[in-house]
Amino acid sequence: MFSAYRERRLLPFLSIILGMAAVLPTPLHANSREVSGMVEAKASLPRVLVLATGGTISGKADTRSAIGYNAGAVTGEQLIAGVPGLEKLARLKVEQISNIPSQNMNSQVWFRLAERIRAAFEKNEADAVVITHGTDTMEETAFFLDTVIGNSKPIILTGAMRPSTAISADGPANMYEAVKVAATPQTRGRGVLVVMDDAIHAAHWVSKTHTTALETFRSRDAGPVGSVDPASVRFFAPARARIHVDLPQNHQLPRVEVIYAHADMDAAQIDEAVKTGARGIVVAGMGDGNVSEAALAGLDRAVKAGIVVVRSSRVGDGYVNRNVEVDDDRHGLVASLDLNPQKARILLQLLLATDTTTPADIQKAFGEGY
Structure with missing residues (x-):
């Protein structure tokens, strides 16, 4: 009698359980394969080392004027966190080399950058490097690194003309496109590049040409070497020969x-x-x-x-x-x-x-x- 009563009480629950099993979308082992595939896809992405130095791209607005701001107020980690979609382009590692406005850029920071990049490539820590930098001296840092680093792996500098807290900040788009160029196989062997405002410039020719405009960087006498948008990276010509000088061992530059x-x-x-x-x-x-x-x-x-x-x-x-x-x-x-x-x-x-x-x-x- 007790056994029959128990069976009657359990039947509704058994029906529910069997019904749930019938409508389960995918067996557990299939979900495991999907997760495994996602992990493999992530592992196949290029490794990009981001070296942050400060500048307007890491700046915050200041109330002293309508366009006033303080450069170098945001860390590299914070900057990366504010750019959606980067995780689909590359596996990123961020290091803070300095956090200064680029008018304070100096040769000692250049040497730290050069040595860190050289070590990252020699030890196979990264497939490419992206450097966030202020625009005032970006062309000088790019030219220095292009001259002393002979490695074929991509090195990209990017920045912003408007601080991170501006209404229409350009830093996130520039950062996204810089990582996209760095992760593109065709970028290898082209030396140090500057990626700003959808354009790709070679370090040898690029210059800042306007005090405040977003399209400030131009390559006079040569033009940009390529273009980039969220969907594509295009280079206009083959890579050219570049000047190379060994990095001074004593990390000193004459006056x-x-x-x-x-x-x-x-x-x-x-x-x-x-x-x-x-x-x-x-x-x-x-x-x-x-x-x-x-x-x-x-x-x-x-x-x-x-x-x-x-x-x-x-x-x-x-x-x-x-x-x-x-x-x-x-x-x-x-x-x-x-x-x-x-x-x-x-x-x-x-x-x-x-x-x-x-x-x-x-x-x-x-x-x-x-």
């Missing part, structure tokens, strides 16, 4: 001054640079690298004192060729060709630091590969 040419120019700044121990001078000359007669006489004195002098231009576009209006052969000067003053300074520093000191050898390095 090289940039002197800006102007109307009614005398030689006071040139003489002062020699007096205070500069090993090199880069002239941001007028037109195709010209200076006044008084300034040219000062450059002659500098050359006689053993200072290497490079003629560049303040104009922004065009080449500074040898022996045009200035007889470089007679005065012992170096022409910068397509390097602007700030990049010419970096190349001259690296050459002097690695014992390339004669004007002829330095001129060869400035023209190498072009």
Whole structure:
């Protein structure tokens, strides 16, 4: 009697259980295969090391003005967390190298970046590197790294023209596209690139050209090497040969001054640079690298004192060729060709630091590969 009663009580529950089993969508082992497939897909993504240095992309608004902000107020981890979809592009590891506005960028941070990148590639820690950076000196950091790192793996710099708290912050889109370019196989062998505002620029040519516009970065005389959007990465031409100088082992760069040419120019700044121990001078000359007669006489004195002098231009576009209006052969000067003053300074520093000191050898390095 008790057994029959128990069976009657259990029948409704058994029916419910059997009904649930009938409508189960997938057996448990199938779900396990799905999870396993997701893990495998994640493991196949490229490994991208993100090195954060600060800048506007890590900035926060300040009430001192309608567009005021403080750079370097957000960490790299916080920055990455605010960009949806990155986890579908790559496996990311974030390290904070510095957190400064890029007007405070300096050679010691450059050396830390170079050594960390070199170690990451040599130890197979990463397949590519993305560097977040302020825009004021981004072209200089990019050019330095492009010159001293010979590895074929992608190195991408990106930043923002508006802080992370702005109404229309451009940092998240730039960050997403930088990781996308870094994760693209076709990026290998192209040297250091700058990715901003849907454009891909080579470190050799890129320059900041506008104080506030989103499309501030341009590659004068060459144009961008590619374009990027959330759906695609396109390169317009094959990779080109690049200048290479070994990284100075002592992590020191000699003093090289940039002197800006102007109307009614005398030689006071040139003489002062020699007096205070500069090993090199880069002239941001007028037109195709010209200076006044008084300034040219000062450059002659500098050359006689053993200072290497490079003629560049303040104009922004065009080449500074040898022996045009200035007889470089007679005065012992170096022409910068397509390097602007700030990049010419970096190349001259690296050459002097690695014992390339004669004007002829330095001129060869400035023209190498072009």
